Amino acid sequence: MSPWIAVAVGGAIGSVARHGVNRLAHQQWPLLQFPIATLVVNVLGCGVIGVLAGLVASGRLPMRANWREFVFVGILGGFTTFSTFGLDTITLLRNGAGSQALVNVLVQVVCGVGGVYAGLVFVERFGMAAR
Numbered sequence: 001m002s003p004w005i006a007v008a009v010g011g012a013i014g015s016v017a018r019h020g021v022n023r024l025a026h027q028q029w030p031l032l033q034f035p036i037a038t039l040v041v042n043v044l045g046c047g048v049i050g051v052l053a054g055l056v057a058s059g060r061l062p063m064r065a066n067w068r069e070f071v072f073v074g075i076l077g078g079f080t081t082f083s084t085f086g087l088d089t090i091t092l093l094r095n096g097a098g099s100q101a102l103v104n105v106l107v108q109v110v111c112g113v114g115g116v117y118a119g120l121v122f123v124e125r126f127g128m129a130a131r
Helices: 003-028 036-058 065-079 082-094 098-125
Strands: none
Touching: 003 036, 003 065, 036 065, 036 082, 036 098, 082 098
């Protein structure tokens, strides 16, 4: 399969999953002004990419190039939405919610990086890393 097709199909899957989280969040918290759906997908996506990267790097999950592109670039790229994070932050600023924008930036970045770290530690702690 062409890497372009792998990325496109994976991206479609990730984007649909992202949209599902967004709809669910708006149904659960219709009055919440904070972009919680973006936070959820970014932290979840970062955690998943940390686990998968740890498994691939350790040799515990062999993955051919097309599959890596399908999963990492396609699915996770379509699912995690740092572009939406930027738009949400600017929208908060433009709506006069500077403190919410600052909280959004700090929480998204700290939790996202923390998610990647936690995923890698998870792989190491539960014996999934190469020995």
